Amino acid sequence: MKEHLTNFLLALIFLALAGIFVRVVALGPPDAPVVMRAVAPYKGNAADGVTTVVNSMLVGGKTYTGGAQSFRTDTEGRPIVQAFGSTTVTLLSGETITVVSDDAGNFLANANMQQGDLDVSLTNPLYVSVTTPITVIQTDADVFKSDANMQYEDADVTAARPLPVTVYDVVTGAVTVDFAAKFVDSQETNTLRVVLSEESEVHDGLMFSLDRSLDVGDDVFTYLWMHVGASPAHVAIGVWGGGQLGVSLWETPTVSGGIVVEAHNLNRTSGTLPLSVISHTPSIASLGSTPLFTNTVLPGGTSNNTRIGGSARSTLEWIFPPNSDYLLGVQNVSGNTVSVTMELDWNEE
Incomplete structure (x- = not known):
């Protein structure tokens, strides 16, 4: 009997303490921190x-x-x-x-x-x-x-x-x-x-564009070197020419020098300048690894890649990491001197 009474009293004490605990958890003082x-x-x-x-x-x-x-x-x-x-x-x-x-x-x-x-x-x-x-x-x-x-x-x-x-x-x-x-x-x-994302970047003054047009002799290469700044660059590439061209994009080339090409902010009300720098005719010590892509621009015809004059333009963007280097190369393989235009459009995060 004594043992049963002791257990009964302990049970009452436990229930009373549990009730107090439940009340504290349920209500709590107004300024008490609440775990959520x-x-x-x-x-x-x-x-x-x-x-x-x-x-x-x-x-x-x-x-x-x-x-x-x-x-x-x-x-x-x-x-x-x-x-x-x-x-x-x-x-x-x-x-x-x-x-x-x-x-x-x-x-x-x-x-x-x-x-x-x-x-x-x-x-x-x-x-x-x-x-x-x-x-x-x-x-x-x-x-x-x-x-x-x-x-x-x-x-x-x-x-x-x-x-x-x-x-x-x-x-x-x-x-x-x-x-x-x-x-x-x-x-x-x-x-x-x-x-859309691209238009939003234009509105924010973070979309840039440049192009370089020149006459290129037969079997001659021309290059644009892009040194990406402190922010990633989302880049679309376009190439146009008056004859058959070979187009390649190289990653991590060893390059120096060159002449800076002026880039334009597509939002003409913005004074923001690009962090990335693009130069033409750089000195090339090494092209780097295997090219990321190669393309051929064919003159004549009516398809996307064989219109008169010919063009090759990426429909998707490349995302270049910060502080990296890329080299866009175009080779004239038409047998004649032709006009070539290289264009880069990009936004920076």
Whole structure:
């Protein structure tokens, strides 16, 4: 009997301590740090298949980690979202968002956070700290701004690329804009316009172009040497000529000297200069390894590579690493002196 009584008392003490522990975990003081875990997908306001990676967000001066929609579990293991203090929260931007009641747990508008079973109604974007681009979605009628980090309960269109976001650095406090891609909502057609990558680079003043035209004698080579700067270069190559030409691209040549060819920024309102330098007629000690490609430009005919005059142009870009060297070589094998044009178009990251 005494042993049973002892076990009974120990069980009561254990249950009492467990109850206190559960209460502390479930409630916690308003300013206590909260351990959170990311839960995907969003509750109530995300379309199927949408993925969003947000590492932390600032609300009311506190940093939430593990996801902008960060969930912790209640005493029964169900996910909830914790927000400290009252039903209003002041954002980093100085705006105030109001927590509105919805016992059903539904997002009422463009909600971005929950406190228990309450909803947050937000008309302006949150500032978030991210290390991975955010993929967001566009609704039937609402417009995402360039620093958007919101989804709407009736959203049904998924952006194919990350939307640029305003990034708040929780360590330094710096606020920057990451232009990973650009999206513009068309109010006229109720669709999402996408600015393609190349056009986006032109808009940002990071797309450059140059060409060199000259007469080349039979069985003579002409070269363009590209020394890539501190940023990777995404390069498209074009060659045109009045006769049959051989075209090659060499990697890691040993070259020096040459005459610099002026490059032009395709955005004529931008003063940005390229980091890469292109020179013609360099001194070549070694061509380097096996050429990355060889091509033949044939004169005459009507196909893409045999039009009158002839041309060879890459439809895909090459990505050259920083501080590297490449040599574009063109050989006239037509039997006559012909005009040759070599063109490089590139953008720098």
